[in-house]
Amino acid sequence: MDEKTEPPEQTATGSLVCARCYATAEGDTVPATWLSSVEDGRRLHFCESCARLHIRAIESRLDSLWW
Template sequence: MDEETKDSGAPAAAPVRCACCGASADGRTPPATWLCSVENGSRRYFCEACARTHIRAVEGRLDSDLW
């Protein structure tokens, strides 16, 4: 079927940023080395450096506000 695709008009997604230090990922998706955490129903991403620094808190499932 030859159907034309139309632009949905939705704005392009912003680059992913680390919720701790503000570092941005290249592109629209986080690298595989970044950590994703769901806190209070929202997704938060953390860069590799921040995830390594706070690994004990991450493993203890503490919210990032308590780091």
């Protein structure tokens, strides 16, 4: 892991949490359908639903705060 990035947001059980809607992923690995992004040195994860809803903003490389 890069020294400038923080570990992914996780629940007490170790599940990953979507940075937008707070949906949780089972297990300790990022599902293949989830999107990972590094913004301001923080690693963020977005669930499939949020990624699909905001795909144009993501492809335009806009920060998640904008969308």
